Amino acid sequence: KSDISNLDRSSWPRRSREDHYHYARRWRDAESEVERKRLFDKYGVRWSELLRLPYWDPTRFSLLDAMHNLYLG
Numbered sequence: 001k002s003d004i005s006n007l008d009r010s011s012w013p014r015r016s017r018e019d020h021y022h023y024a025r026r027w028r029d030a031e032s033e034v035e036r037k038r039l040f041d042k043y044g045v046r047w048s049e050l051l052r053l054p055y056w057d058p059t060r061f062s063l064l065d066a067m068h069n070l071y072l073g
Contacts, residue, residue, distance in 0.1 A: 017057045024051055
């Protein structure tokens with residue numbers, strides 16, 4: 001988050017599926033909204049029901065938002 005305008009994917013720190021899943025579970029299981037905010041600010045990860053799919057790897061797959069990708073360019 002220190003350089004939000006950095007679009008060079010090769011310079012981004014790598015994260016494994018296991019790490020991502022671990023941080024997402026911590027966010028899901030947090031006991032308060034304050035704790036969730038702290039975890040999101042630190043790791044940039046929230047829980048998604050897609051993580052229940054054994055083949056879904058958010059570190060390798062990405063979703064495109066058609067409106068922003070095609071309409072807004």
